[in-house]
Amino acid sequence: MIVASCYFSYLVISIALTVWVARTLHRNGRVFLVDAFHGNEALADSVNQLLVVGFYLINIGYIALALKTTDPLSNVRQVIELESVKIGVVLLILGAMHFFNILVFAKMRSRSTGFSSAPPPPRIA
Numbered sequence: 001m002i003v004a005s006c007y008f009s010y011l012v013i014s015i016a017l018t019v020w021v022a023r024t025l026h027r028n029g030r031v032f033l034v035d036a037f038h039g040n041e042a043l044a045d046s047v048n049q050l051l052v053v054g055f056y057l058i059n060i061g062y063i064a065l066a067l068k069t070t071d072p073l074s075n076v077r078q079v080i081e082l083e084s085v086k087i088g089v090v091l092l093i094l095g096a097m098h099f100f101n102i103l104v105f106a107k108m109r110s111r112s113t114g115f116s117s118a119p120p121p122p123r124i125a
Contacts, residue, residue, distance in 0.1 A: 006079045007067055013083070014090045018059045021094050025101070026052050036109045055097060062093060 026048055033044035066086050073079050 002073045002075075002079060003069070006069070006073055006083060009079075010067065010083050010086055011063065013087055014063045015060065017087070017090065018056065018063070018094065021098070022052050022055050022059075025055070025098065029101075029105075032105060032109075036105050051101065058097065059090065059094060063090060066090070 029051075030044060030048055033048050034041055037044045037047070066089065069082060071078065071082055073082065
């Protein structure tokens with residue numbers, strides 16, 4: 001029974017975190033995407049929705065794969081330690097995906113606005 005309660009609480013916490021992060025990114029990322037797509041709101045909204053779907057598929061897929069455990073769970077301490085590792089990995093994946101998305105869209109935005117991270121070459125007179 002202890003393993004089943006561990007699985008249940010892991011699923012509830014991990015899926016709740018995934019939903020919260022996805023909603024936050026969807027809501028706050030729209031302005032950034034509209035800017036990256038030169039004001040094309042329809043395209044930005046479409047890409048934003050596709051990103052959310054991909055985000056859910058990857059994260060909930062990982063959560064389901066990581067559900068299994070072979071660790072013996074005989075007390076609450078072992079349950080908490082196992083869940084902290086599993087939830088910690090989920091949070092690291094969420095953070096890495098967020099960082100990757102921001103990096104990609106920042107590069108898109110810098111290309112569209114003409115900004116470059118490299119300084120212009122010196123002029124020879």
